[in-house]
Amino acid sequence: MGDWWTPLVMRESFYGVRRFEQFQASLGLGRNILTERLRRLVANGLLERRKYQDRPARYEYRLTDKGRDFYPVMATIMAWGDRHLDRGRGAPVKLRHRGHLSQPTVVCSECGEPLDVHDMSVEPGPGLPHRLLKDPIVGPRFRPRPSQPAQAVQ
Amino acid sequence: MGDWWTPLVMRESFYGVRRFEQFQASLGLGRNILTERLRRLVANGLLERRKYQDRPARYEYRLTDKGRDFYPVMATIMAWGDRHLDRGRGAPVKLRHRGHLSQPTVVCSECGEPLDVHDMSVEPGPGLPHRLLKDPIVGPRFRPRPSQPAQAVQ
Numbered sequence: 001m002g003d004w005w006t007p008l009v010m011r012e013s014f015y016g017v018r019r020f021e022q023f024q025a026s027l028g029l030g031r032n033i034l035t036e037r038l039r040r041l042v043a044n045g046l047l048e049r050r051k052y053q054d055r056p057a058r059y060e061y062r063l064t065d066k067g068r069d070f071y072p073v074m075a076t077i078m079a080w081g082d083r084h085l086d087r088g089r090g091a092p093v094k095l096r097h098r099g100h101l102s103q104p105t106v107v108c109s110e111c112g113e114p115l116d117v118h119d120m121s122v123e124p125g126p127g128l129p130h131r132l133l134k135d136p137i138v139g140p141r142f143r144p145r146p147s148q149p150a151q152a153v154q
Numbered sequence: 155m156g157d158w159w160t161p162l163v164m165r166e167s168f169y170g171v172r173r174f175e176q177f178q179a180s181l182g183l184g185r186n187i188l189t190e191r192l193r194r195l196v197a198n199g200l201l202e203r204r205k206y207q208d209r210p211a212r213y214e215y216r217l218t219d220k221g222r223d224f225y226p227v228m229a230t231i232m233a234w235g236d237r238h239l240d241r242g243r244g245a246p247v248k249l250r251h252r253g254h255l256s257q258p259t260v261v262c263s264e265c266g267e268p269l270d271v272h273d274m275s276v277e278p279g280p281g282l283p284h285r286l287l288k289d290p291i292v293g294p295r296f297r298p299r300p301s302q303p304a305q306a307v308q
Contacts, residue, residue: 089280
């Protein structure tokens with residue numbers, strides 16, 4: 001995602017910001033840096049640059065499906081920060097989902113239980129380069145663990 | 155989290171790696187950089203440095219509760235990458251949770267529905283600096299939206 005401005009630009013998009021001047025006013029960053037970060041988010045397909053006015057031509061930056069799908073990722077990162085980095089002050093922002101107070105929670109798509117690293121194991125997917133399977137370090141990760149199949153640490 | 159080595163060190167921890175030489179062999183990074191990244195993860199409370207042998211003294215790096223709680227965050231980031239950055243090759247690694255194939259999914263803690271930015275609104279939390287509430291840019295985020303309370307973008 002590049003440097004820290006990039007997620008902050010995304011955060012502004014999630015707050016509904018679309019226009020260059022709004023991004024700049026919220027984030028207080030230089031025009032050059034903002035132009036570059038927006039350009040990169042468009043190139044990576046998270047934002048779409050769309051003309052909203054003709055004379056003079058003016059553009060706004062809208063979330064794509066890929067960008068919108070990044071929201072749960074960012075919400076999860078922020079929830080972790082709220083739990084562990086708040087220095088006792090409490091979360092700066094509380095989330096409501098359809099009106100009720102909500103914590104983003106990462107669960108298993110199959111059984112709905114919260115994910116815990118101790119319950120996880122991995123297997124090679126279609127995108128794994130073949131050489132890695134034979135790698136003496138990476139290969140053994142994909143063998144079932146002797147004691148329990150789900151053990152990952154401790 | 156610092157540079158890209160830091161999440162990779164955490165990934166190794168999630169795979170069960172504990173010892174300096176194992177981290178180094180998996181990641182192929184220099185000793186100085188690895189020492190520094192481990193030191194930072196210990197300072198930030200994600201890993202704990204624990205002596206496992208006396209003469210000579212040897213240490214290993216174990217996940218703390220805070221570090222373990224970072225697993226769902228990393229799994230969510232990786233799942234997003236698998237969906238959007240795989241260039242058509244498919245995921246490099248498939249996850250099993252207690253034996254069944256699993257996708258990390260971010261849901262609302264209250265109702266269990268997947269989080270969508272369009273359903274979210276925010277309100278000030280205890281950790282929000284007071285001056286921000288009066289800020290002309292930040293303040294309006296916390297006012298209920300006129301059309302529907304949950305609308306965030308589009």
